[in-house]
Amino acid sequence: MDTNAAAFVNANRLWERHMEMARHGATRAGGVNRQALSNEDFAARRALIDWGASIGLTACHDAAGNLFLRLAGTDAGAAPVMTGSHMDSQPTGGKFDGIYGVLAGLEALQAFREAGIVPQRPIELVAWMNEEGSRFAPGMMGSSVFAGAATLESIVPVTDAQGTSVGQELRRLQVAFGDLPICPLGRAVHAYVEAHIEQGPVLEREGLSVGVVSGIQGKRTFAVTVTGEESHAGTSRRAERRDALLCAIASIQAMAAEFHDPEDLVRFTVGRFDVTPNAPSVVPGSVRFSIDLRHPDSSVLIRLGDEVEAICRQHALPCAVQVLELSTAMSLEFPRRVRDIIRQAANEQAIATLDIPSAAGHDARYLHAVCPSGMIFVPCKDGISHNEAESATAQDLADGARVLTATLVRLACADAPHRV
Ligand code: GLV
Ligand code: MN
Numbered sequence: 001m002d003t004n005a006a007a008f009v010n011a012n013r014l015w016e017r018h019m020e021m022a023r024h025g026a027t028r029a030g031g032v033n034r035q036a037l038s039n040e041d042f043a044a045r046r047a048l049i050d051w052g053a054s055i056g057l058t059a060c061h062d063a064a065g066n067l068f069l070r071l072a073g074t075d076a077g078a079a080p081v082m083t084g085s086h087m088d089s090q091p092t093g094g095k096f097d098g099i100y101g102v103l104a105g106l107e108a109l110q111a112f113r114e115a116g117i118v119p120q121r122p123i124e125l126v127a128w129m130n131e132e133g134s135r136f137a138p139g140m141m142g143s144s145v146f147a148g149a150a151t152l153e154s155i156v157p158v159t160d161a162q163g164t165s166v167g168q169e170l171r172r173l174q175v176a177f178g179d180l181p182i183c184p185l186g187r188a189v190h191a192y193v194e195a196h197i198e199q200g201p202v203l204e205r206e207g208l209s210v211g212v213v214s215g216i217q218g219k220r221t222f223a224v225t226v227t228g229e230e231s232h233a234g235t236s237r238r239a240e241r242r243d244a245l246l247c248a249i250a251s252i253q254a255m256a257a258e259f260h261d262p263e264d265l266v267r268f269t270v271g272r273f274d275v276t277p278n279a280p281s282v283v284p285g286s287v288r289f290s291i292d293l294r295h296p297d298s299s300v301l302i303r304l305g306d307e308v309e310a311i312c313r314q315h316a317l318p319c320a321v322q323v324l325e326l327s328t329a330m331s332l333e334f335p336r337r338v339r340d341i342i343r344q345a346a347n348e349q350a351i352a353t354l355d356i357p358s359a360a361g362h363d364a365r366y367l368h369a370v371c372p373s374g375m376i377f378v379p380c381k382d383g384i385s386h387n388e389a390e391s392a393t394a395q396d397l398a399d400g401a402r403v404l405t406a407t408l409v410r411l412a413c414a415d416a417p418h419r420v
């Protein structure tokens with residue numbers, strides 16, 4: 001046995017698995033469209049379970065569709081250390097967002113195996129259900145239910161654009177994976193570490209392969225419905241129209257102006273916009289649009305988010321407006337202890353690091369409320385993410401996996417790693 005499990009991380013294997021996984025939901029432009037609980041997601045889960053089985057990991061799903069692969073420890077009753085991320089993607093997503101954290105975790109567990117290290121605590125690799133919130137909103141569904149921040153009952157009725165519900169897809173998951181046991185929803189966790197691509201430009205600019213994430217900025221999401229009246233595009237006079245599209249645009253422009261920030265810290269995005277009936281000669285009767293609002297300072301996020309409804313009401317006249325807040329998450333800082341452990345693990349591997357905040361959201365946000373949690377970032381090309389062009393190097397991915405492996409050794413092994 002070799003006590004340096006990280007030395008067994010195989011950069012080539014890790015890269016090839018990313019390319020394999022990218023086939024599940026591959027897009028023409030070289031990206032990935034792997035929606036939560038879709039057939040493509042099921043195929044990716046099956047591939048992960050098979051890879052795990054080949055190194056002796058045992059798999060289970062919980063009732064929220066989270067997938068766990070367990071490496072046994074010498075102390076079977078000890079709360080597990082968890083690592084992982086998500087396997088779902090944006091519709092025009094890349095090959096690395098989310099899946100990197102899952103495959104880096106698998107690589108770490110395989111490195112444990114090849115080094116002949118049996119940890120004291122079990123280590124569980126987890127793929128959280130629906131992090132992206134693209135098919136079913138809001139995102140981070142699986143981790144929020146696991147953490148008790150949302151209930152299973154609240155997510156089951158959520159439907160996608162076709163009217164298929166999370167509950168229907170969870171039942172389909174249970175049938176498709178009838179060979180797997182169902183594990184309890186929400187359990188004690190000793191610590192959680194998630195590896196992820198940075199999705200920003202800082203590490204690449206600094207020429208570093210690993211970032212120790214200091215925290216995650218806050219985010220509020222909303223669904224807005226503007227209701228007007230359908231009428232004939234040729235015959236209805238301006239004074240009589242209640243054009244939901246024009247009213248929605250006026251609301252969005254007003255918010256963009258109000259939230260304009262010379263410091264460029266406010267992130268205001270309308271990423272989804274659905275017009276009904278969406279016909280060229282009908283004045284639009286209703287519009288639904290999404291709002292994704294983020295800021296590192298929670299007090300600013302609260303103030304701006306609280307203005308959304310009033311701005312929409314004022315600027316959508318004469319249409320009616322309904323504003324529904326889908327998720328509310330304040331800024332958070334990961335515990336110093338976990339960050340120190342990640343930094344020590346990187347030092348041991350002679351990998352230089354930078355402390356870096358996360359502007360993107362991650363499942364680690366919800367695990368943070370359950371157990372000491374932290375994150376490891378690796379660079380992605382030009383900081384591009386949520387884009388089919390998303391790219392990363394095999395070397396950087398492997399460096400992150402080495403730091404993750406060495407971190408898991410510190411978190412899951414007693415004073416010295418146990419020998420087989
Ligand atoms: C997570 O995918 C986010 O949108 O921040
Ligand atoms: Mn992600």
Ligand code: MN
Pocket residue numbers: 090097132386
């Ligand atoms: Mn994402």
